[in-house]
Amino acid sequence: MRVIAGSARSLPLKTLDTLDTRPTQDRIKETLFNILQADLPGCRFLDLFAGSGAIGIEALSRGARQAWFVEKNPKAAAVIRDNLAFTKLDANARVLETDVISGLSALKSQSEPFDILFMDPPYRTGLERQVLEYLSDQIQNGSCRYVDAYTIIIIEASLDTRFDYLDSLGFRITREKRYKTNQHIFVRLKEKK
Numbered sequence: 001m002r003v004i005a006g007s008a009r010s011l012p013l014k015t016l017d018t019l020d021t022r023p024t025q026d027r028i029k030e031t032l033f034n035i036l037q038a039d040l041p042g043c044r045f046l047d048l049f050a051g052s053g054a055i056g057i058e059a060l061s062r063g064a065r066q067a068w069f070v071e072k073n074p075k076a077a078a079v080i081r082d083n084l085a086f087t088k089l090d091a092n093a094r095v096l097e098t099d100v101i102s103g104l105s106a107l108k109s110q111s112e113p114f115d116i117l118f119m120d121p122p123y124r125t126g127l128e129r130q131v132l133e134y135l136s137d138q139i140q141n142g143s144c145r146y147v148d149a150y151t152i153i154i155i156e157a158s159l160d161t162r163f164d165y166l167d168s169l170g171f172r173i174t175r176e177k178r179y180k181t182n183q184h185i186f187v188r189l190k191e192k193k
Helices: 026-039 054-061 074-087 100-109 127-140
Strands: 044-048 066-070 093-096 116-119 152-158 171-178 182-189
Touching (some): 054 074, 054 116, 066 100, 074 093, 100 127
Parallel strands (some): 066 093
Antiparallel strands (some): 152 182, 171 182
């Protein structure tokens, strides 16, 4: 696995030699970042279930101003830190070594919203729904300032993952990109009437 473009272009990234993480394939990562290229310069990027950190590192390499990584596996979090140091992108990054809900709770103090929130949870576990339910609850009670109507939420999931509950949580799908074995769902908050 490598950084595809930007300041750290072609640099190899470490991965965890375990079935606990599933790195996004380079060609799928390239397609994703081609879609996002206009949104990346100067953005704040949040990488949930970060694994090796490859997605957030790609965002930093392509001009993101800041990236936060949330990963509960201590070995994977160490790999993220190593990859950030190797690519010399660590000055604009922060790694939270915790589960995603605790990580999101820790981000409540953030007054500036993230421009892009990417999540790649283990497939078929329902974790993406738990995250979206948590965000919806926090937004409704006014304690979530790190996601707003402009935040692009991207979920990587298996092809059979359903998202028919999004409307009831206050989200809408803005784009879907399907690949052979998985999909990227692009979501934003529904506009208030």
